[in-house]
Amino acid sequence: MTRSPDAPVPPDQAQQALQCLTTEHFVLQNARAATIQEANQRADLFLTSVSSATIALSFVAQVTEMGRPFVLFSLILLPCLFFIGLVTFVRAVQVAIEDMVHARGMPGSATISLSWRPCCKNTLSIPRMTTPRRCWSTRA
Secondary structure, eight states, X not given: OOOOTTSOOOHHHHHHHHHHHHHHHHHHHHHHHHHHHXXXXXXXXXXXXXXXXXXXXXXXXXXXXXXXXXXXXXXXXXXXXXXXXXXXXXXXXXXXXXXXXXXXXXXXXXXXXHHHOGGGTTTOXXXXXXXXXXXXXXXX
């Protein structure tokens, strides 16, 4: 026997559904925090590499008086630094896309929760949407 969409949800099923939606929201929130942390760590690693390479180049330039060993050292160091920067950028774009996917899912669970518990509308801050289905198509 199927229940019509307009029929009230039994309290025990509504409570279980709200717990599932709360858990989903919590997981998405933690996933966003993890992606932001990863992006920050990668940027920090790249900036540390650039700083270290600059200091190393300056030391080698002083010792070799900008001679042939400095050029060879630069030809070894700078492509490695470029590769680290390229990989960091590509992964940062991937992480930003993951973060966007997680961010787009969060208002959906809150909107569905509010449709079952309208008394909480004043306590939650979510974007205005007409239906729970429409929240999945909003732009983050």
